[in-house]
Amino acid sequence: GAGVSQSPRYKVAKRGQDVALRCDPISGHVSLFWYQQALGQGPEFLTYFQNEAQLDKSGLPSDRFFAERPEGSVSTLKIQRTQQEDSAVYLCASSLGGTGLNEKLFFGSGTQLSVL
């Protein structure tokens, strides 16, 4: 497909389980972002990659959250020992260049994580 693809679309986890969320950005896009969107709220920034380099991880809420993009394309967001407060939609976005104001951001449809 031509857009940003995220999988799975829905994920249900028991509290304490580890989860891995996948993002396939648009081919050739240098920048990749992860956002967390709680119910009824706007997206909140988690982390940013430029190619394989994680340049900003200031939004990761705890050391249970880890993201990687080892080959500069597909990215995985991993959450260890999930808690109920981790329940949210996790959005991935990509852009062709860097983080400049003229860069157009393309968002995926998100992975809805429910922690029981």
Added chain:
Amino acid sequence: GDSVTQMEGPVTLSEEAFLTINCTYTATGYPSLFWYVQYPGEGLQLLLKATKADDKGSNKGFEATYRKETTSFHLEKGSVQVSDSAVYFCALKRSSASKIIFGSGTRLSIRP
């Protein structure tokens, strides 16, 4: 820190009504301002943007003007359609930052 506040929804209007969704921001310096839209079942997409004071962003009949004196970026449309039903997010970004800061979103429903 930087933040965005937008009017709470849901907002329900009849087709062809005039729309205003209020948005104000708090930031030091001169951020760029955006409106994003999320249609049902789709990803967020940029609707319009303005990068400096008094700039007007426009797209698909929607407009918003960057007002530095009132720190506002209200979204307006003269005549809404059923197809405009969606969630609208006001957002800001500093030129030096990697992240976009979003408001909490306003759900808009248009009835025929």
